[in-house]
Each structure stands twice: as structure tokens, then as C-alpha cells.
Amino acid sequence: MNITITGGSGFLGRKLAERLLGANELNREDGVSSAVENLILLDVTEPPEDLKNDPRVTILTGDITDRALLEKAIPKSTDSIFHLAAVVSAGAEEDFDLGMSVNLDATRNILEICRGNNTRPKVIFASSCAGFGGDMPEVIEDMTARTPQTSYGTQKVIGELLVNDYTRKGFIDGRALRFPTVVVRPGKPNKAASTFASSIIREPLQGEKAVCPVDPNSKMFLASPRSIIQNVVHAHNLTADDWGFSRETTLPGFTMSIGDMAEALRAIAGDTVANLIEWKPDPFIQKIVDGWPPEFNTQKSAELGFNRDESMEAVIQAFIEDELQGAAPGD
């Protein structure tokens, strides 16, 4: 199979690339699992060496708003595109034009290139629960209106709408997945307003302080990288009939207060580690986070067989295994 991942050097893009290259998990249109023969990774930065050195991998480095580059990234032979590249929430809030061009225009260009290729590839679009916001019901259902309170959320909902309409028109075979906030991300903090949710676990586990800009009672809707990647592959392999009239779903997650996340860290790694969290309110971030509803009933995803994390403790253990070479704190 010929696969393209946008945001292929990002943390989820890399994990997805490694998984797809390591196992024949993607189903072809006939439902048979098939090997990845060509994998194009498009991103502004290069991926790690192990991916670069794989003979099946082609690296395209540049700006996703460059249509010519996007056309190279999506040749006619493309079977499936995983569109993960985005300007994240605080980034799109700070630079409106950048958010519109990356999150909206580049997404539309991808869909248009697929349409022009006339090969109806699968397009798996990474959307976000940031599409929900404002005066929300207590629990968000699959059929709750999306009234986003950030430009990022707005752009993601528009992406979902386009993926649905391009699918309905037969231009692509799309699937739009609303990601919960992903914890624990490896690496450095990014421009997502939610970045602290990873920092407060990741940094203390490595002996570093982490600032938490929101109240410990703030609740978030969370999912681990492992469950996200598993669900992205699952979304790809579902059939058109599975999806029904709408090619979008909120991925399963779990709801937890920031204070309880810190307590899960304390249970696993002890007081010294957990006390490295510094609670320092930032009204700008608090306001954005308050706009994200924390409670979801992801019935559609449950019916479609998507995966849910067991517990915050399991998520932290998985982070230690996957990103810290299994080294428990203090080892």
C-alpha cells in the first residue's frame, strides 16, 4: 500500500509511521491486511534517523500550505492519507491567518488533490474535541452541536464537514476523528493550550519542575498516544458501511481532574516526583481549557469498536515504557 502521513515528523506521526512500517495492519479496500510499500512523510521538520533510513520511506520537508509540495505528497498511487499536520490551539489563537492557512486551506487542498487524482483514497483526518465549546450540555453526545470557542476548534470542525462532504460526493473515503487531549506527549511543550497536561507528568518523571497553569479542579477529556494510534488504524480499517451517514466520531477517552492526574503520578512515582508540579494559574490558558467540555458519551465510537484507556495509572506506565525506556523514576 502507498501511504502518506502529514505531520509525519510530529510525535503522533512518527509513532504511526513506525507502527505501519512494523506490521501489516492496514486493510486494503477488499478488507485484506496489506504491507506498506511506500510511506511518504510530509512535515516542516525531518523525522528521526530510523524512519529516514527505511527504504520504504520518502521524506518531504516543507510547508503544508505549499500546494505543489502537497501534490508531491499525494501522488495518484496514494491509497491512504493520514492528515495529522496542524497548527495547535494556542498557536491558531495567536496567529489567526496561520491557523486558517494550515488548518483550513491545507486540509481543503489535500481533499482537492485527492479529488483531482480521481482515485478515492482513504483520508483519516485528525480533528479535536476543541470543536465543542461554550454553553454545553453536561455530557457531550455524538449529536451535540459543535460551537467551538477557539479558531483551532472552528477550523477542525470545518475540516470534519469537508471530509464528510467530499466523502458523500465520492471524491474521497474519509474518516474524521475528534481526538481527546493526548497525554502523555513526549518531548518538549508545544503551543497547544493543553500542553501542560503532558508536562505535569512528563517533566516530574524526569526530575524536572513543571508549571500547571490551571486549577486542580479543572477536568479534561484525555486519551493516551497508544489508544490514539490504535484508534487511527482502526478508523482506517472500518468499512464505509460501518460508518453510516456521518464520517466523524469522538474517540473514546477518560475524564479526569488535573488534581487527580497529579495524584495518579504520586501513586506511581511518589511525593518527591509529584511535588515537582508547580501550580501557577494562567487566566489565558484557564479560559481556553474552561471552554472545553470534559464529559463525553462516545457511544458511536464504542459501537464501532474503538479502544479506550484503562486508567491514568496505565497511561503513565505506558509513557514510562514507551518514552523513558521503562526506567521508573529514581532508577
Next chain:
Amino acid sequence: MNITITGGSGFLGRKLAERLLGANELNREDGVSSAVENLILLDVTEPPEDLKNDPRVTILTGDITDRALLEKAIPKSTDSIFHLAAVVSAGAEEDFDLGMSVNLDATRNILEICRGNNTRPKVIFASSCAGFGGDMPEVIEDMTARTPQTSYGTQKVIGELLVNDYTRKGFIDGRALRFPTVVVRPGKPNKAASTFASSIIREPLQGEKAVCPVDPNSKMFLASPRSIIQNVVHAHNLTADDWGFSRETTLPGFTMSIGDMAEALRAIAGDTVANLIEWKPDPFIQKIVDGWPPEFNTQKSAELGFNRDESMEAVIQAFIEDELQGAAPGD
């Protein structure tokens, strides 16, 4: 006040223009009703003579996808824009690119021009209940997800999202109104899939046959031109505080089967007139109409003081008064 109407030669655009020129109904930002000093009408065709000859009116004829023309239509002095121009449902379904450029790109250009002017004008955006579709709950609530099943509906929902986000960012002062199907439209059938809903009243009242392409049991959510225009003005005059976190609402309407519409016509105009309706199913139109949910609970609009039609009989009587010079059939 300086006002622009896109789609200013269309049936609703003309009615709105005449009303705004005839009475000082629009509130300025300070809440005081004020006279219209300059009215720019933008459309592909010219408006009727009475509008052209009004010294307050400037006619701009051309393509709304022409950005330079749009810039002329929205000078810095613009207080309020009524954005009614659109490629309607069956039109956008037949010509995907035309729908995207008129319904999406031109709307975005309007918002961008307002942003560039840096004067935060009011933008009243004509959206549509066609934004709802697919497997819907029995009754559509204000917080029901929009999962449109047409390109027109998709483009209108995207417009609502952009109007909301541009408002939240302080670029405009927006209001997006989801119109029910408007009956009875004067003039000729258009490319809207719903055009028959007017034809089956309008043509028989003028002694002509009309084809009804859908089953008499099909239900639709309807509103009259009078209530729509009244509500467009009302939407303009509501304050930002009135609107709350979301600048969109479904306008009040009434739900009725096509068969009952025909019976209302029969009650007013008699058998000879009502029997001019020819029932001739068209699966293409039926499928689109079946995708539009007929039952709405427009609680938000009720709370905001929007107007609702009394009955189909009243709507037909108003059409006879407004469009047929009050001449009852057979007169």
C-alpha cells in the same frame, strides 16, 4: 447608516432593501433607530427600477466571487452587511466548485474584507436548515449537531462557524440565521431543491399547473417571506449580550406536510386551483428533501423574540396581498 446587501436583486434582497429604505428600523450600535443613507446592492442581475432610481441606492452588478468587486461593495464606511447571496441547494449539488466558491469562498472574502476594514460591522448571514441532515433526532434542538447531507448545507454550516469565529475574534459583529424553507416565493422556480414548495402555491393561484416532485406525506419546515424579513431586521437589532456565546440560531418556522399545504391552498382558493397541482415523484428531489428534518424546537429564537408565522393560510393570504396585488384567484 451605510448598508450593503449581497444578493440584493434576489427576492429576499429586494424585499429587505425596500423595507430598509421605507422605514428607519435598523439600530445603530448605540441602540437608536437610524435612517439608511447609503444602500449598496450587489448581485449578478440588476434590481427593479424603483430601487435603481432611489438616490440612496448604489447598484453593483457582477460576480460575488470577484474580490475586487466585493471590496467595492464593502467600503470602510459600511455599518451593516446582509449577506444573502448564495448558490442554492440543487445548484451547489450539481456544480460543486461553484457552490464552494460562492457559498464558502465569497463568504470568507466578505469576512476578510470586514476584518481588513477594522470597523467591526454587523454581518447578518443567511444560513439554512439544510445544515441539518442524516440520522437526526425526532425534533431538532438548538444544540443538535449539524451533519449536512448536501454541499449547500455543508457550505452554510461552514459560513456559520466562520461568522462565529470572526465575531469572537472581534473582526465583525456577526449573526447567522438558519432559514426554514421560504414559502411562498414569487417569480419563477429556482435551482433550490425546495423550489416546488412555492411553485405548488404560486402557479395554481395564477391559473397555471405546478408539478410537485415529492410525496404529499413529506413534511417540511417553513416560514414566509414576511417573517423572514422581519426576523432578519430583528437579528440585526439584537445586542451582542442578547446573543450570548453563539451567534447563530434557527429561525422560527412551522412544520407541515406537502399534502396539508395543498389543502390550505384548497381552503383559500377552491378545488379548481388546488387541482392544478400535479403529483409527479422525482427521486432526486425526494432524496434531498428526505434529508431535511422537518421538526424543530427553536427555543433560542423564541427567547430572542423572533417572529413565527400564524398558519399556512395566513402565509398564502400574505402572498396574495404582497405579490398578486391582493387579487383573489378568479378575480
